[in-house]
Amino acid sequence: MRLKCLRWLSPDSALKRGALREECVQFSIAHANQFDPLLTFLDELSDLTRFRTLELNLQSCLLFHLAGLIKVFSGSRIEKLFDDIAEYFCSEFLCQGYSPDQKSSLRISCWVGLYQCLEEAALSSVEYISNLEKCIEVLFHLLPASESANFTGVHLPNTCRGMACGSSMLGKGSRGLVPLGDLVQGGSQSNEVLKKIQAKVKLVRMGSIPLTELGRLKAYMLNSKSKDIWNLLVEVVAALQYADGSFKRQWLVDAVEISCVSSYPSTALLFLGLLSGSCCKYGSLLTLDQLSLLSDLPVTLPSLVTEPSWEVVAESFVSSLWTSTERIYYWVAEKGLPDNTSIAQPIDGSEKDIASFLLHVMYHTCICLKEYLPLEKQLRLANMLTQNLRKEK
Structure with a gap:
């Protein structure tokens, strides 16, 4: 029996024919364990070559009832089922x-x-989970790009049904299905690594997993080349708009501390520009041009840090900002760091082109926040300017 009714149906209407065919598929799934011909029929329908030729409603029906199919298929057939689905959603067809x-x-x-x-x-068997993970990653990568981030804190309505459905469907199992264990800190990240980070950030933005999950991404993102990670920085700052004040303040402090040791300090500083620009009173004027973000740091950072709700972290933040500024100063001047300076990763040579500009921006930011520095560091800041002027002469 091959369910010939799928081909020889009453021609009353296309809608009725489609509904009856779906019921035949559901009937087959429900009884395939008792009748081998039904199992063979489902095996043929689910094969990628045949699946591509099915009507849209039958494809949706089979996808919707995947849980029923894995109950009747063998282990190797389940693996092929998930692999076929992943290939189908990646196909040009x-x-x-x-x-x-x-x-x-x-x-x-x-x-x-x-x-x-x-x-x-x-x-729960590991042999199936890896194949299912592949399907989930493919679907994540097909989610539409997020709307342009509104950094003034106003919630943007999410009209994408696929994104909303992905959020509600995977809220339970998403943490383990977007693994971060193989991320490599620093340098250029591979496309696959970036996709995994992006999937994690999207889950946070959709509300499927808590904001605290972003903390696990912090060191990876802020110690990577900015050209590789820029779009993710924008996504993260957009997600942070819905966090409470203490959570944002912790990100601010951690980011400037990472800039003190990172091989790519410009990445952490760009993040500071995005975060401070989105939270301070100048947020409505925020630009996503990277050089402009850095140029605006002497305005956006002091504006944010001096706000009453942020001033609680002002001293620790400015102290770390000074340390990061001094580190870049010695690197630009091609001098060794003082003996009492904590060990940090060497600054990558790719930062050389922007180093003098970074130093200029960070110096003026420190000047605007010098009231939070002890007198000794204020004097060293003034001495830094004097030596720099002599060098230019």
Whole structure:
């Protein structure tokens, strides 16, 4: 029996034919354990070559009922099922064959099916989880790009059904399914690593996992080349707009501390520009031009740090900012750091082109915040300017 009713149906209407075919598929899933022909039928329908030829509603039906399929398929067939789904959503056929709404409908059906699979005890086995993870990563990468971040703190409505569905479907299992264990700190990050970080940030922005999960990304992002990580910095700052004040203040302090030891201090400073610009009174004028963000630090950082709710971290922040400034000064001047300076990673040579500009910006930022520095460091700051002027002459 091959369910010939799928081909020989009453021609009353396309809608009725589609609904009946879906019921036939659901019937097959429900009884495949008792009848081998039904299992063979489902095996054929789920094979990627045949699956691509099915009507849209039947594809959605099979994706929606993935949990039912894994109950009747063997272990190796389950692995192939997930691999086929991942390949299908990456294929040019999907991109060219359907409208945006149709592709969104398929993705939503798959999100639902994958979530139900997470509930199945059978998938507690590691051999299946890796294949399911692949499907989830593919779907994450297909999520539409986030709307332009509104850094004034006003919530932007999320009208993307796929993103909303992904959030609700994967809120439970997402932490373990977007692993961070193989991230490499520093330098250029591979595309796969960046995709994993991006997936994590998107989950936070969608509310599927708590903001505290962003803390695990901090060291990786702020010790990477800015050209690789810029879009993620923007995403993170957008997510931080919904955090409470203490959480934002901790990010501010941690970022400036990382700039003291990072091989890429410009990345941490760009993040400080984004965060301070989004939170201070000049937020409505914030630009996403990187050089402008850095140029504005002498305005945005003092404006933020001197606000009553932020002044609690002012001394520790300015102390670290001074340390970072002094480190860049000695690097630009090609001098060794003082003996009492804590050990830090060497600044990468790729920062050389922007180093003098960074020093200029950081020096003027420290001048604007010098009231939070002890007298000794204020004198060293003045001496730094004097020596720099002599060098220019």
